[in-house]
Amino acid sequence: MRNKITFKLFLSFAVALLIFSLVVGSGFAYLFREHTINIKKQDLEERAVKIAQALGDSRDQMMAWQEKENSAIQKGEGTQKQGRQMGMGPDGKPSARLQGPMGLGFNSVLRFLGSAAAEDVWIVDADQNLEMPSHRDGKKPAFMYKDLPPDAEKVVRKVMHGEITTSSGFSNMLEVPTLTVGAPIKDKDGEILGAVLIHAPLSGMDMAAKQATRILLMCGGIALLAAFLIAVYSSWRFTKPLKTMQQTAERMTEGDYTVRCDVRQNDEIGELGTALDSLGERLLIARKESAQLDQMRKDFIANISHELRTPVTVIRGSLEALNEKVVTVPEKVEEYYRQMLSETIFLQRLINDLLDLSRLQNLTFKIEMTQLNLYDVLLEAVHSSQRLGKDKNIDVVLETDTKWYPIDGDYGRLRQMLMIFMDNAVKFSPNNGQVKLVLQGKRLEIIDHGIGVAAEMVPHVFERFYKTRVEKNKSGTGLGLAIAKEIAERHGMEVTMESQPGIETKIILLLEKK
Structure with missing residues (x-):
């Protein structure tokens, strides 16, 4: 089986398909993962920007409301207690920290983000206070700002400088491959109040890439089966004329030069079939020529024998008659001598002509x-x-x-x-x-x-x-x-x-x- 063309074709198809599948699969897995990460990155950036904008607007609204309340208190329309409850300090001015970082009062916002979002949302204020949904649920925070690794601090610093940043620097801290997007929180005057950090695990994207790879491998298996079927059909198409030519050649070796393979294809196999048919035609012509030459040789021997027999017979008969004294009359004896001389002249001419003809037919002469x-x-x-x-x-x-x-x-x-x-x-x-x-x-x-x-x-x-x-x-x-x-x-x-x-x-x- 290993020497069969079917196996060789299948092996060729399989190796080519395997190499193709490995190259395409590896490229696909890499590009698919990168594409998925880019899409996720864009989505996280959009969401981070919207969250930061919403928090900034909320803070502006709260500050406007507080200023309005402060004005009312100063006019005696409110109480100091109410002012404190609404975000006032003991001196009657808005407090720097009211009900949360940045003085925003967004406990409910964080709780909503923690329950509704599939990703972790962290907020860092200008005083490097780290706020996450667990803070507002009465739980002990998992991390403090001081726990941030250098790569993570670098991300926060970039965001605090107004950049929208993407990084995987929080992966070691969160103990899972993570994509983090940070967006600055700004007030209406453009002042940076803090940063929004959204963490999205990459495990889901890796699973999607693995699933796509599995699908690709399944398709590769189906393609391998199709390659086997194509190889079998192709080998049959390929070997059929070769088998015909083999049978033709075997019959030619047995001496049958009339057989033809009649392979009509516009490719190398067709040219080989035509050459084999041409060889058979030439061998047939050569056989006929050989038979003709053999017949000519036989005819030549027969003719030369006939041409030599007559003068030799005449000369022998004449010599026997003279030797046995059958002819004694001088005139008859003279006639017999003339006859023998004539026959020897004919023999000499015949031999000379044969030599001339033989030399002229020899191309080396x-x-x-x-x-x-x-x-x-x-x-x-x-x-x-x-x-x-x-x-x-x-x-x-x-x-x-x-x-x-x-x-x-x-x-x-x-x-x-x-x-x-x-x-x-x-x-x-x-x-x-x-x-x-x-x-x-x-x-x-x-x-x-x-x-x-x-x-x-x-x-x-x-x-x-x-x-x-x-x-x-x-x-x-x-x-x-x-x-x-x-x-x-x-x-x-x-x-x-x-x-x-x-x-x-x-x-x-x-x-x-x-």
């Missing part, structure tokens, strides 16, 4: 390429052909559009090629006939008006040992045209034959002029 004038080669071939056709009174004619036709080639091989074509043309031409050699542009034609070649035979005339079974061709080896074609191809020429039996036969050479 180099021919001597030099710059020459093709017209000179044509002219020499025409002169030689005229001597060949003298006995049959054959007229050999050369027609060209130029006497200067430079090409790169082997002079001797080009002359050999032309003489093969011209020899065949003279051989199959009737007495008093004509053979023409025509050079026009890039086209060279050898034209005769002999017996011609049947249409079904034309495609085979350049094959080895292929020759017409007529009396005029009994001395041929069947290798001449094959040799001529090899020479033409080694010079970059294309050679074809066109024939109308009994009318005209053309050998056409298409060549490149330098």
